[in-house]
Amino acid sequence: MLNSFIIKSVCFAVIVSMLFGCAYQGTVPPISLNAVSSTKKVDATVYYKKGSGKLRPIQIAQGPTTYHIDVSDAIDSSVIDLLSSNFSNVNTTNPDDAALIAESAFVPTLKHLDDHGNAFIEARLQLQISDAKTGNQLELFDVDDSISYTPPVSATILQWLTGLSLFVLAPITIPAMVQAAGNKAVELASLKVPEMVSRIDSELVVKKKRIADYVAYSPESGEPIEKTIPIITSKYDGLLDCVVVIRTRDGIGTGFFINNNGYILTNEHVVRGEVQPSVKTRDGRAILGKVIAVDKDLDLALVQTGVNGSPWLAMADKSEIDIGSDVIAIGTPEGLDWSISKGIVSAVRQSGNSVLIQTDTPINHGNSGGPLISVTNGKVVGINAFGIKKSVAEGLNFAVSSLDAKRLFANHIKQ
Numbered sequence: 310m311l312n313s314f315i316i317k318s319v320c321f322a323v324i325v326s327m328l329f330g331c332a333y334q335g336t337v338p339p340i341s342l343n344a345v346s347s348t349k350k351v352d353a354t355v356y357y358k359k360g361s362g363k364l365r366p367i368q369i370a371q372g373p374t375t376y377h378i379d380v381s382d383a384i385d386s387s388v389i390d391l392l393s394s395n396f397s398n399v400n401t402t403n404p405d406d407a408a409l410i411a412e413s414a415f416v417p418t419l420k421h422l423d424d425h426g427n428a429f430i431e432a433r434l435q436l437q438i439s440d441a442k443t444g445n446q447l448e449l450f451d452v453d454d455s456i457s458y459t460p461p462v463s464a465t466i467l468q469w470l471t472g473l474s475l476f477v478l479a480p481i482t483i484p485a486m487v488q489a490a491g492n493k494a495v496e497l498a499s500l501k502v503p504e505m506v507s508r509i510d511s512e513l514v515v516k517k518k519r520i521a522d523y524v525a526y527s528p529e530s531g532e533p534i535e536k537t538i539p540i541i542t543s544k545y546d547g548l549l550d551c552v553v554v555i556r557t558r559d560g561i562g563t564g565f566f567i568n569n570n571g572y573i574l575t576n577e578h579v580v581r582g583e584v585q586p587s588v589k590t591r592d593g594r595a596i597l598g599k600v601i602a603v604d605k606d607l608d609l610a611l612v613q614t615g616v617n618g619s620p621w622l623a624m625a626d627k628s629e630i631d632i633g634s635d636v637i638a639i640g641t642p643e644g645l646d647w648s649i650s651k652g653i654v655s656a657v658r659q660s661g662n663s664v665l666i667q668t669d670t671p672i673n674h675g676n677s678g679g680p681l682i683s684v685t686n687g688k689v690v691g692i693n694a695f696g697i698k699k700s701v702a703e704g705l706n707f708a709v710s711s712l713d714a715k716r717l718f719a720n721h722i723k724q
Contacts, residue, residue: 331483333491336379337498339386342506351517353524354398356407356441359385363414367456367498369428374483376491380415380498387506388413388436395513407441408524417456426460426490434505436513438520445585445597447520448558450509456501464489519556519587522595545637545649548682550591551620552639554646555598555612555678557583563640563679564588564612565689567624567714567722571616574714574722575678576694577603580610588614591647607663607713608694610678611721622680624711624722625688630666632656638670638693638708640679650676652704654690663713666691669704681708689714 364381392399392411404410414435421429436450460468467486471479543549555562555575562579566572573588580586580600588598594616602611631654638650652670659665666681672693681691691708715722 331373331375331487333374333376333378333487335377335491335495337383337495337502340383340499340503342387342390342503342510350394351396351521351524353396353408353520354400354406355392355396355409355411355438356404357385357389357392357399357401358410358412359389359401361412363412365416367417367430367432367494369419369422369430369494371422371426374487376487376494378491378494378498380417380502383499383502384413384415384434384506387503388509391436391506391510391513394510395517404441409447409520410439410441412437412439426458426464428456428458430456430458432456432501432505434502434509436509440523440597447523447585447587447597448513448516450512452505452508454501454505456497458494458497460490461493464493516558519558522554522556522587522589523597524595545639547620548622548637548680548687549639549647549649551622552591552647552679554589554641555579556587556589559583561641561644561675562677563675563693565639565678565680566616566619566621567718568621569617569619571614571619572721573598573612573614574692574718575610575612576692576709577605577608577610579678580612586612588612589646590616590619602718604717606661607717608709609692609714609717611718622682623688624715625683625686625690627712629683629686629688630654630657630690630710630712631683631685635684636668636670636681636690637684638668638672638676638679638681640672640676640693642671642673642675644675651684652706655704657710664710665694666708666710668706668708670706671704672696672706672708 360381364384367378369376389399417430417432420431433453437446438448439446464486467482471482552565553573555564557580564573564575567574585597585599588596596614598612598614600610601613634654636652636654640648642648650671652668654666655669656667658667676693679693680689681693683690689711691710692714693708696706
């Protein structure tokens with residue numbers, strides 16, 4: 310009789326524990342992010358899609374026990390703090406007056422779970438910023454991280470008591486164990502979310518100049534909101550007007566118009582991995598370009614902007630490239646846009662199937678993709694590509710020849 314009673318009691322306890330107290334529902338509370346201090350905010354209104362449904366919960370299932378941890382409130386609150394520190398206005402209710410739309414996505418993936426409840430979760434957090442009118446993606450910030458979870462000591466003790474009591478205490482110990490384990494998971498997520506958002510914040514502080522350039526342009530009117538007015542006039546103004554600044558997620562470079570239909574020539578490495586680089590013209594317009602052709606071997610790329618009537622630079626023929634002749638390079642060295650440096654054509658060298666122009670004209674970071682122009686006739690003899698470090702050699706810089714560019718993009722280069 311006693312054995313029968315014990316068996317029935319254990320069965321009852323197990324059934325009860327399976328029916329009740331084996332599901333944990335937790336929420337990571339809103340988090341205030343200490344965003345990186347920004348000296349200048351982008352003058353734009355951002356609409357943030359709060360609760361967009363792309364913030365997936367952390368879910369773990371171990372036998373009859375399940376954990377469901379909602380992180381949406383924590384991510385939404387911290388991302389709003391991030392945006393507020395970098396943009397002049399952020400709203401979550403009305404997209405009509407916004408220039409930009411921001412949306413987050415969170416994808417946790419359970420990679421490992423053992424019998425002791427130890428878990429390893431990989432997590433990806435994304436923040437996409439797009440043009441509110443066109444839907445064009447301007448930036449996509451993407452960070453990966455992981456969460457290593459070990460059950461708390463209290464959960465382990467409760468699990469031991471459950472077995473020691475032959476599951477008689479299961480209706481009490483199992484819910485308490487699940488609660489303790491779930492609370493620790495929420496605590497870990499509460500620490501991980503701000504870490505991941507802070508990494509996006511650090512990237513945004515560095516790269517938001519590209520967004521600022523874009524929103525400074527009104528696509529509807531086609532006119533720049535704020536024109537760049539040179540402090541003094543120059544005999545090179547006509548050449549400078551043909552040159553553009555190119556910004557991507559990874560950095561800054563230079564390009565120039567090669568016809569009056571808005572096609573731009575630059576280096577492949579300037580736009581590598583970018584589909585729609587930001588293009589800024591000298592009159593202050595910021596335009597979202599489209600990379601339509603690349604050649605990695607020649608390090609050349611063609612970008613389409615749709616600008617009609619653009620000023621453009623002609624490309625030099627073989628007979629117009631003279632060793633010893635004066636040339637100027639126009640570019641954005643270290644972010645200093647529309648800078649001119651002067652030198653000579655030092656040599657013309659064959660490199661495999663391409664021709665390189667060697668020059669002592671300084672070519673620094675940001676000059677890549679800009680034109681190397683003959684002072685004699687104003688034609689482009691090369692596309693500035695790279696320079697040898699000064700610690701190795703002085704005045705040793707190279708440009709992809711106009712001959713290669715004309716051969717590669719003959720249908721687009723205007724003569």
